[in-house]
Amino acid sequence: MPNPTAAMLVIGDEILSGRTRDANMHFLAKALTGHGIELCECRVVRDDQNSIVAAVRALSEGFDHLFTSGGIGPTHDDITADAIAAAFGVPIDIRDDARAVLKAFYDGRGVEATPERLRMARIPEGATLIDNPISAAPGFSLNNVHVMAGVPAIFEAMVASVLPTITGGTPLLSQSLRVDLPEATIAGPLAGLAERFPDLSIGSYPFNMNGAFGANIVIRGHDGARLSAAMIELAGLFPGATG
Structure with a gap:
């Protein structure tokens, strides 16, 4: 529900x-x-x-x-x-x-x-x-x-x-990963990840730090197991990224 x-x-x-x-x-x-x-x-x-x-x-x-x-x-x-x-x-x-x-x-x-x-x-x-x-x-x-x-x-x-x-529902869970690559570089792999996990919300939030571009990838959902699986796959897409 x-x-x-x-x-x-x-x-x-x-x-x-x-x-x-x-x-x-x-x-x-x-x-x-x-x-x-x-x-x-x-x-x-x-x-x-x-x-x-x-x-x-x-x-x-x-x-x-x-x-x-x-x-x-x-x-x-x-x-x-x-x-x-x-x-x-x-x-x-x-x-x-x-x-x-x-x-x-x-x-x-x-x-x-x-x-x-x-x-x-x-x-x-x-x-x-x-x-x-x-x-x-x-x-x-x-x-x-x-x-x-x-x-x-x-x-x-x-x-x-x-x-x-007020009657609530299942609290929304969230995990994030910092990727030190421009959004244009990570857009394709992220789109594929979103297709494989349609039940989760996957957002990219860009930043510019000391002239370098990167993005914080935030994955949200109500199923902890699915969220963990998506995070593992995300980390595999971008080796060296930090949580």
Whole structure:
């Protein structure tokens, strides 16, 4: 049975403008790989409700899970929750359980739970809260969409909260070999190896070091025995290569 699939939707003008460098996709990809879920696609959209709605509908229909990051804070441009509600045609409002979580957090710090802060308690109807142990404001899951904050530390904590609730598959195994030859030289033998091991993913990642060209060959798959067999054959193709 194939592993579940996933997509990621990164939301925010600050990403597209280059002001902020996204770190969440790298973290999510590694976390999903370890959980046996294949991250197949990532999109970045601006803070525009129509754009978010269209992307959410397409990605949630195309994959088993959709993870979003960004746009669930207290300011006017945090429109992700509203867009998710619109994508699924459900109402959104401040929810008692989310309000209680936020109020307890602010009361414990002697901070007023202002309307702006309670804006983060607006949750689409039917959603399940995602715990946020860092700043309390929850994410949420609705159908197969998991909505999380954009701040990397909070995003990572939310991923840790939601992943145990999702059924994964077989973790992806990976091995690599460094070959100090140009890609054009190794392309033919690699193509033959890929034909003999169609159940594995074989990638070539070139580098230039001190003027010399080479490539790191990475083989990925779910069957350890097949992966080992492919690596043995790969090493035989390029004697002297290093792991």
